[in-house]
Amino acid sequence: MSRISLLKCIAVLGLLASCRSEKPATLEEYPRWVGDIGFDSNLDDPAFQLCKDDYRAKQYFNMNEGVQFEGEKPAIDTYFKNAYKKPENSNQSGLIRIRFMVNCKGETGRFRLISSNNEYQSMAFSEEISTQLLELTKGLEGWKPLKMNSLEVDYYQYLIFRIEKGEIIEILP
Amino acid sequence: MRKSPFLFFFLFVSLQNGISQPNCLAFQYAGEETKYLSCLETEKCAGHYQFSREFQTHLDHAIALDSTWGYPYRAKSVAYLKSGEFIRWKQLVDKAVLYNPADNLGYRGWCRYQFFRDYTGAIADIEKLETIVNYDIGYSVNGDYHLKVAKALCYKALNQKEKAIEIIEAHFLSEEYFPGNYDYLHLGVLYLETGQSEKAQEAFLLQQERNPIAESHYYLAIDYFQ
Numbered sequence: 351m352s353r354i355s356l357l358k359c360i361a362v363l364g365l366l367a368s369c370r371s372e373k374p375a376t377l378e379e380y381p382r383w384v385g386d387i388g389f390d391s392n393l394d395d396p397a398f399q400l401c402k403d404d405y406r407a408k409q410y411f412n413m414n415e416g417v418q419f420e421g422e423k424p425a426i427d428t429y430f431k432n433a434y435k436k437p438e439n440s441n442q443s444g445l446i447r448i449r450f451m452v453n454c455k456g457e458t459g460r461f462r463l464i465s466s467n468n469e470y471q472s473m474a475f476s477e478e479i480s481t482q483l484l485e486l487t488k489g490l491e492g493w494k495p496l497k498m499n500s501l502e503v504d505y506y507q508y509l510i511f512r513i514e515k516g517e518i519i520e521i522l523p
Numbered sequence: 524m525r526k527s528p529f530l531f532f533f534l535f536v537s538l539q540n541g542i543s544q545p546n547c548l549a550f551q552y553a554g555e556e557t558k559y560l561s562c563l564e565t566e567k568c569a570g571h572y573q574f575s576r577e578f579q580t581h582l583d584h585a586i587a588l589d590s591t592w593g594y595p596y597r598a599k600s601v602a603y604l605k606s607g608e609f610i611r612w613k614q615l616v617d618k619a620v621l622y623n624p625a626d627n628l629g630y631r632g633w634c635r636y637q638f639f640r641d642y643t644g645a646i647a648d649i650e651k652l653e654t655i656v657n658y659d660i661g662y663s664v665n666g667d668y669h670l671k672v673a674k675a676l677c678y679k680a681l682n683q684k685e686k687a688i689e690i691i692e693a694h695f696l697s698e699e700y701f702p703g704n705y706d707y708l709h710l711g712v713l714y715l716e717t718g719q720s721e722k723a724q725e726a727f728l729l730q731q732e733r734n735p736i737a738e739s740h741y742y743l744a745i746d747y748f749q
Binding site for chain 2 (some may be wrong): 381391411464508512519523
């Protein structure tokens with residue numbers, strides 16, 4: 351191969367390499383993991399501390415143990431059934447998800463809420479519903495610390511509330 | 524090497540029906556170059572956790588190469604599903620359904636049932652799937668239920684128990700029926716809840732014969748007690 355041909359090849363390869371590394375305009379920026387919740391001083395209680403670094407936090411199902419709560423799922427259902435006050439004359443229906451972190455002591459923090467209508471389109475519920483559920487979830491005690499390979503972990507947990515005309519009809523997972 | 528028609532058929536079938544990583548060479552063989560390149564990009568997800576930045580970014584690159592291929596949308600959606608982020612999940616899985624309804628309607632329907640107790644949405648997806656394919660509609664993604672049984676469970680949750688029984692009974696009589704792990708338990712409970720005690724007993728005993736789980740003993744005891 352002549353020197354000129356070799357240079358042409360290098361130029362073409364360089365061009366291809368630069369094309370591959372060009373980022374399409376539509377690409378999203380991601381945290382370490384989808385749904386990671388960083389500390390926000392405007393929202394979060396600084397007293398809540400993870401036992402390890404943020405980047406070591408797991409999802410609750412990573413340990414293949416399902417939801418770990420004292421009294422299991424019935425205890426969660428009973429808590430909300432007893433504590434939640436359905437607003438009068440509410441016509442709001444849809445889904446509310448409250449996601450948060452549980453540290454290695456079973457303490458909770460960094461709560462975040464999203465909500466949608468029954469067609470999964472973003473929709474804000476009245477504060478009587480959303481703030482009430484957020485505060486009740488913050489007050490829910492009984493999350494068990496989890497371990498992975500015998501080591502304690504911090505983990506992400508969520509609760510989804512299916513709401514029908516202001517009433518809780520299902521709590522998931 | 525001479526390319527065998529059989530090989531092409533095998534690759535094509537595995538590509539259409541599979542929900543795991545597709546065989547990219549099938550796209551190349553079929554002359555679908557952009558899909559082939561997109562598929563190669565999805566292969567880079569191997570070894571990365573589905574929640575991870577790397578996993579999601581490779582899939583974004585795949586979509587940028589071919590935005591009409593359902594697979595990367597569905598693959599992206601899983602992390603959102605598992606973290607309960609239903610708004611983003613639905614946007615992504617809707618794209619998967621749009622570009623490949625036959626492979627994704629049953630999946631979306633099952634997820635609506637399992638993760639969100641969206642019974643009417645699940646029924647709509649499964650019934651839509653039944654109208655667009657002329658083969659067995661298949662199973663829930665966890666393999667526990669045939670989608671016809673899943674549909675029946677949704678009707679049961681909507682308090683249409685007779686309709687649920689009708690669906691399961693018809694499914695049991697179909698040529699494609701293969702007994703599921705919990706089918707007779709659910710049918711038994713439906714009989715029990717509609718006052719058909721003898722049929723319920725028969726179903727619970729069949730459940731015990733095939734897969735003796737605690738629930739069949741429990742409901743059989745309730746049935747005997749009544």
